[in-house]
Amino acid sequence: xxxxLDFWYExxxxxxxxxxxxxxxQAKERNMDIAWRPFLLGPIFKAQGWATSPFNLxxxxxxxxxxxxxxxxxxxxxxxxxxxxxxxxxLTAARIALTDEVAPQRAEFSRRVYLAEFAEGARIDDxxxxxxxxxxxxxxxxxxxxxxxxxxxxxxxxxATEEATRLNLFGAPSFVTPxxxxxxxxxxxxxxxxxxxxxx
Amino acid sequence: xxxxLDFWYExxxxxxxxxxxxxxxQAKERNMDIAWRPFLLGPIFKAQGWATSPFNLxxxxxxxxxxxxxxxxxxxxxxxxxxxxxxxxxLTAARIALTDEVAPQRAEFSRRVYLAEFAEGARIDDxxxxxxxxxxxxxxxxxxxxxxxxxxxxxxxxxATEEATRLNLFGAPSFVTPxxxxxxxxxxxxxxxxxxxxxx
Numbered sequence: 023x024x025x026x027l028d029f030w031y032e033x034x035x036x037x038x039x040x041x042x043x044x045x046x047x048q049a050k051e052r053n054m055d056i057a058w059r060p061f062l063l064g065p066i067f068k069a070q071g072w073a074t075s076p077f078n079l080x081x082x083x084x085x086x087x088x089x090x091x092x093x094x095x096x097x098x099x100x101x102x103x104x105x106x107x108x109x110x111x112x113l114t115a116a117r118i119a120l121t122d123e124v125a126p127q128r129a130e131f132s133r134r135v136y137l138a139e140f141a142e143g144a145r146i147d148d149x150x151x152x153x154x155x156x157x158x159x160x161x162x163x164x165x166x167x168x169x170x171x172x173x174x175x176x177x178x179x180x181x182a183t184e185e186a187t188r189l190n191l192f193g194a195p196s197f198v199t200p201x202x203x204x205x206x207x208x209x210x211x212x213x214x215x216x217x218x219x220x221x222x
Numbered sequence: 223x224x225x226x227l228d229f230w231y232e233x234x235x236x237x238x239x240x241x242x243x244x245x246x247x248q249a250k251e252r253n254m255d256i257a258w259r260p261f262l263l264g265p266i267f268k269a270q271g272w273a274t275s276p277f278n279l280x281x282x283x284x285x286x287x288x289x290x291x292x293x294x295x296x297x298x299x300x301x302x303x304x305x306x307x308x309x310x311x312x313l314t315a316a317r318i319a320l321t322d323e324v325a326p327q328r329a330e331f332s333r334r335v336y337l338a339e340f341a342e343g344a345r346i347d348d349x350x351x352x353x354x355x356x357x358x359x360x361x362x363x364x365x366x367x368x369x370x371x372x373x374x375x376x377x378x379x380x381x382a383t384e385e386a387t388r389l390n391l392f393g394a395p396s397f398v399t400p401x402x403x404x405x406x407x408x409x410x411x412x413x414x415x416x417x418x419x420x421x422x
Contacts, residue, residue, distance in 0.1 A: 082390045090410075190282045190286065204286060207409075209407075
């Protein structure tokens with residue numbers, strides 16, 4: 023059995039973009055597998071009294087985050103455009119990621135959504151944008167969007183978000199090891215991989 | 223001229239403990255100088271509506287932080303005890319750090335305060351604890367505490383905190399380069415040093 027790490031991400035999250043675009047290379051170096059776990063931060067923020075992203079609620083922190091992201095994208099060789107509006111509504115993207123059709127290519131779908139959103143400036147709450155991303159990985163965008171609207175898929179996303187809440191996740195990206203250790207933030211990716219990869 | 227980095231720290235801040243205990247070794251490797259800049263986060267938190275540390279206001283984030291800190295102290299080879307209460311009142315420690323007497327040894331004084339607080343579990347709002355720290359670096363603790371109560375020193379700390387506000391600092395540790403680039407968090411120390419050390 024190869025060691026595994028759960029990668030919890032939110033499509034609207036800026037630092038999840040950075041993690042999504044580098045996690046597979048980092049895992050490959052260590053012969054590890056990544057389980058891609060999309061969830062919604064909105065309900066978790068709401069439960070602690072936040073109606074929007076803390077980066078909007080606290081302007082100094084928000085202004086810093088945009089500058090920090092710009093610098094980190096530079097280092098990582100990623101293009102960056104500030105999404106407008108921010109945060110984007112990520113509900114449909116997360117549901118699509120959880121369809122049976124997309125599941126085998128969830129990582130690639132997710133990376134392309136992040137690139138559309140943060141490199142190209144596209145709106146991920148626009149069905150046409152998401153259909154085009156699904157088409158681009160060789161699936162039928164229209165059919166997959168239809169599947170994403172099913173009760174079964176809606177339930178899957180609700181359950182994922184409930185599991186995130188049970189794990190006490192409060193931000194994204196978060197990484198959870200098989201022994202239940204939680205690491206928060208793109209900055210902790212390497213530490214999380216090392217932890218999950220330790221021989222008992 | 224050796225490159226310089228401003229290290230903004232708050233004595234009650236957990237991640238400032240980690241940064242304070244490793245910044246000089248990191249700077250020495252790069253032939254750089256560190257300006258130690260104590261300030262108070264309390265007034266900055268208050269201005270955005272927080273009456274205490276966000277780690278107390280948001281319990282999931284707080285619980286995570288204590289675990290994260292424990293893991294990071296392990297990696298860094300530092301002892302760790304959770305201060306009680308948290309956050310400690312850091313007013314007197316910050317004033318002492320800004321006295322003329324302590325200024326030439328501000329780094330060593332600050333490290334010893336952090337160790338008393340986070341490794342030994344001592345209360346840094348206790349004058350006797352702070353006097354002992356000052357004594358331990360070869361100064362007269364009683365006289366320095368007296369100096370720390372002077373209007374001149376109180377003003378210095380107020381001005382430092384005002385400068386932090388002007389720089390839009392919102393957390394600690396923060397690092398500021400001579401060209402005004404701000405980096406927040408112990409995780410950004412290496413990036414801040416690299417930025418400040420770049421040849422123009």
